[in-house]
Structures are given as C-alpha cells and as structure tokens.
Amino acid sequence: MSKLPTIHSRKTLEKIQSYQPGMPIWELKKMYGLSHVIKLASNENPLGPSPKIIRAILGSLPELHRYPDANTTTLKEHLADHLKLSPEHLLVTNGGDELIKLLSETYLEPEDEIVVPSPTFREYEFGAHVMGAAIKTVPLEADYAFNVSAILAAITDRTKLVYLCSPNNPTGTYLTRQDLAVLLDQLPDGVLLVLDAAYSHYATAEDYTTGMEFVRQGYPILVLQTFSKIYALAGIRVGFGVAHPFVIQKILKVKEPFNVNSLAQTAAITALGDVEHYDKSLAENTKGRKQLYDAFDEMNISYTVSMSNFVLAKLGPNAGAIYQELLARGIILRYGDTWGLPEHIRISVGTLEENQILIENLRELLLTIGK
Numbered sequence: 001m002s003k004l005p006t007i008h009s010r011k012t013l014e015k016i017q018s019y020q021p022g023m024p025i026w027e028l029k030k031m032y033g034l035s036h037v038i039k040l041a042s043n044e045n046p047l048g049p050s051p052k053i054i055r056a057i058l059g060s061l062p063e064l065h066r067y068p069d070a071n072t073t074t075l076k077e078h079l080a081d082h083l084k085l086s087p088e089h090l091l092v093t094n095g096g097d098e099l100i101k102l103l104s105e106t107y108l109e110p111e112d113e114i115v116v117p118s119p120t121f122r123e124y125e126f127g128a129h130v131m132g133a134a135i136k137t138v139p140l141e142a143d144y145a146f147n148v149s150a151i152l153a154a155i156t157d158r159t160k161l162v163y164l165c166s167p168n169n170p171t172g173t174y175l176t177r178q179d180l181a182v183l184l185d186q187l188p189d190g191v192l193l194v195l196d197a198a199y200s201h202y203a204t205a206e207d208y209t210t211g212m213e214f215v216r217q218g219y220p221i222l223v224l225q226t227f228s229k230i231y232a233l234a235g236i237r238v239g240f241g242v243a244h245p246f247v248i249q250k251i252l253k254v255k256e257p258f259n260v261n262s263l264a265q266t267a268a269i270t271a272l273g274d275v276e277h278y279d280k281s282l283a284e285n286t287k288g289r290k291q292l293y294d295a296f297d298e299m300n301i302s303y304t305v306s307m308s309n310f311v312l313a314k315l316g317p318n319a320g321a322i323y324q325e326l327l328a329r330g331i332i333l334r335y336g337d338t339w340g341l342p343e344h345i346r347i348s349v350g351t352l353e354e355n356q357i358l359i360e361n362l363r364e365l366l367l368t369i370g371k
Contacts, residue, residue, distance in 0.1 A: 012110075012132045025332070034330045038357060040348040041332040043169070043199070043310050045232035047284060047351070049267070050277035053233070056270040057263050068262035075265045078272050079240060083212060088245040091252065092268075094259045096198055096226045096239035100127045103161060103194060103222070103241075105254040108133040113158040117146060119170060119339035121196065124163040134158070144171035144304055144312075148179050152186055162187070165196040166211075167203055170339055170346045172306025177209040184219045192247065193221045198239075199308040201230040201278070202285055208307060215242050222247055229309060230281050231271040236264040285309045288349040295359040299366060310348045312336070315366075319343045322365050331358055 025037045069075075072092040080087045093099040104127030108114070114128045118137040125135050136154045141147055151162065164183075166175040175183075180195070187193060195211040211223040222243035228234035238260060241251070271277075292311050296303045302314040315322055323335045323345055336344030349355065 010132075012129055016126060016129045028327060028330065028332055032328055032330070037330045037332065038350065038354045039332045040350045040354065040358060041334045041346075042234070043229060043308070043348045044234050045230060045281055045309070046349070046354060047232060047277070047281055049232045050271070050274045052274050052277070053267045053270045056266050060263055060266045063262065066262065068258050068260060068265060070257045070259075072260055072265055075238075075260075075269050078269050082272055083242065085212075085216065085242065086245070089215065089242055089248065091241045091243075091248050091255070092260050092265075093239045093241065093255070094264075095228060095237035096196065096224050097123055098237075098259065099224055099239050099241050099251075100124060100194075101130065102251050102254055103192075104128060104131045104133070106251045107160045107192065111158065112160045113156060114161045114163060115151060115154045115159055116163045117151070117165075117168070119341060120163070120165050121169045122338070124194075124196075128161075133160075140168075140171065140173070144168070144173040146173070146175045146179060148175075148183050151183065155188060155191060159188075159191050161192050161194055163194045163196065165198070166208075167199040167306065167308040169199065169308070170310070170334070170336070170341070170344075171304050171312050172199075172308045172310060173304065174203060174205065174208050174307045176205075176207040177213075178207065180209055180211065180214065184214055184221060187220060191220065193219075194224060195221055196224045198224065198226045199229060200225065202282065202309045203307040204286065205307055212242060215244070218244060220244075220247075227268050227271055230278060230285075231268070232277075232281070233264070233267050233271060236261070236267055238264045238268045284351070285349050288352060288355050291352060291355050292347065292349065292359070295355075295362075299363055301362075301366075310346050312341075312344055312346050314344050316343050318369050319345055321369055322362070325365055325369065326358075326361060329361055331361060333358075 025039050028037050076087040076090045079090055100123050108131035110132035112133045115136045116124045117140050128135050138150045138154050197210045200210045214221050222241050224241055227238040304312045334346040
C-alpha cells in the first residue's frame with residue numbers, strides 16, 4: 001500500500017488558485033453531445049492564422065530535429081525593425097504568461113509588493129504569489145477607467161512592479177497617453193511599470209498609446225505584447241517584452257534556454273510581414289464590435305465600450321443562468337464571476353455569423369430567463 005508523500009510544499013502555494021482557462025470546444029461537445037460549438041470566450045482571432053503562416057510552418061517541419069534558436073535572433077531583428085528599436089530592447093517568450101512569471105522571478109523577493117488595478121488579468125497576481133510577494137489592488141473607477149492618483153498612492157517603499165493592462169482585460173478600457181505620461185513622470189525610483197498591451201492592435205482611440213514611445217525615451221517601463229491575439233497564434237505561444245536593455249539583461253538571467261519553439265519563431269516572423277491578414281483582422285473586429293453594440297442597444301443591455309476584441313456586458317442577476325444555458329446551446333462565453341463581476345459576461349468578438357447566432361440566442365433567453 002503506497003503512502004502519500006509527506007514533503008511540505010511552500011506556504012505561498014496556499015494563496016495560489018490555478019488558472020482557469022475558457023472551456024475548450026472539445027470539452028463542451030463531450031459534455032452536451034454537441035456537433036457544433038461557437039467559442040467566444042478566450043479572445044482568440046476568429047479568422048484563424050493566415051495561409052502564409054500555415055505554409056511557413058509546413059516548410060519548417062523537416063527541421064524539427066534541431067533545437068530552436070535560443071536567442072530568437074531572427075525574430076528579434078524583425079521585431080526591432082518593426083518597432084524601430086534595437087534587438088537589445090527585446091525579449092521573446094513562450095507567450096505573455098511566461099514573461100509575467102519571468103518578471104516576478106527577476107524582481108520580487110518575499111514581502112515585496114506589486115500594484116495592480118482591479119478587475120484585471122489574474123496572472124499578475126499569480127506571478128507575485130509564486131515569489132511570496134504581496135499584492136495591492138486598486139479598484140478601477142465606476143466606468144472602469146484607471147485612476148492614476150490612486151495607483152500612485154498605492155505605491156510604497158516595498159513596491160517593485162506596477163501592472164497595467166491597456167486595453168484592460170476584461171473591461172476593454174484603456175489608459176490614455178497623457179495619463180501614462182503623468183504616471184511615469186511621478187513613478188518613484190526603483191519601480192518598474194509593466195504595460196500589458198496584448199490587445200493594443202485592436203485599439204482605435206486617438207489618445208491610446210502602446211507605450212513604445214516611452215520605452216524609446218528611456219522611462220522605467222516594460223511593454224508586453226503578444227502574437228496570440230490579432231496575429232492568431234494563440235496555439236503556439238509567442239509573446240515579447242520591450243524595455244531598456246538594462247532591464248532585458250536582468251530578465252534574461254532567469255529565462256530558460258529554448259523557451260520559444262522553432263515553429264513559433266517561424267510563424268511570428270511570417271505574421272509580422274502579413275499586413276493583409278492583420279488589416280483584415282482589425283477591420284472584421286471593428287465591424288463585429290459594432291454589431292454587438294447595436295444589438296445590445298436594441299436589447300437594452302448595458303456594456304462597456306471596448307478598445308479590444310471583446311466586450312464586457314452586464315446581464316444582471318441572471319447572468320450566471322444565461323451563461324449556463326448558452327453553454328448548453330453550444331455557445332461558450334466567459335462568466336464575469338472570475339473577476340468578481342457575477343452580473344457580467346465577457347464576449348469575444350467572433351465572425352459576423354457567430355456574433356449573430358449569439359445575439360439571437362441571447363435575445364431569446366432574455367425573454368425566457370430575464371435579466
């Protein structure tokens with residue numbers, strides 16, 4: 001008879017809740033015996049990867065017996081040219097999640113602090129918990145706007161990292177260029193601002209900034225971006241950080257070798273050159289967002305205007321029941337209780353056809369279940 005191991009894990013693990021991704025399509029099909037499922041839960045590009053990327057990946061398959069370039073040299077050169085920075089400003093990672101964890105491992109000691117708005121992406125807290133650091137949350141305003149004064153007020157002499165997701169997940173709201181400048185100008189010495197701009201490619205507001213201009217000016221900022229969203233490469237995981245070379249060199253000390261596989265590097269290089277697919281993805285998302293807005297206005301559903309590829313909608317006390325019924329009908333959304341928003345659902349912008357199917361089902365459920 002085997003005995004359970006008696007080795008004690010680190011105490012900080014008691015604070016960690018495993019990340020709960022959106023339900024995969026196969027799981028919902030199995031659960032309800034469905035043949036067709038629409039997934040509008042994980043902010044993926046509904047158009048899929050471009051044919052150019054698929055051809056590039058197929059052409060790279062014969063070299064799978066070789067280790068990938070540990071320094072992602074060619075990809076960094078393409079990114080540097082694209083961003084008008086040097087390769088030394090760049091660090092490529094296995095998705096944005098790995099970069100968040102690397103930042104935590106680089107800068108956080110036990111009892112250090114991070115400052116994060118709320119609600120926002122949960123992985124920032126995960127990275128801090130792993131290192132035994134403390135988390136200070138700053139509530140967003142009533143309209144989910146960022147409060148720069150409150151963020152600055154939350155910083156103490158123990159603060160190492162300030163995380164800002166702009167456009168913010170799950171609200172779709174953003175930090176203006178002017179507010180970011182104010183925040184960086186008043187940021188105390190010894191604090192690094194991490195601007196998660198994973199959804200930046202979808203932002204159309206004139207006063208939005210990716211933060212790259214502040215990297216070029218030498219501010220203490222690291223910008224996180226990803227190929228998972230508009231470039232439609234979520235399945236092979238490519239993210240990257242952009243910061244002063246001094247910051248990048250520190251993070252490189254804790255990066256695993258060969259962290260970005262060769263197919264991912266090939267796909268990302270190809271994606272940067274495929275302007276046609278990029279433009280089409282942006283145009284379709286903008287049309288799809290408006291399609292959802294118009295339908296929500298008609299159904300008197302409150303929503304937050306988004307600069308991203310998702311929309312946060314308030315359905316009221318029956319949001320959970322509506323979410324579950326939509327699941328049973330083969331439509332996967334993201335229920336807002338993940339972020340302490342039990343009356344909300346987050347809807348990824350799908351194709352116009354997928355959006356219309358959701359709208360029709362939502363209209364019917366609001367009549368039968370109600371808000």
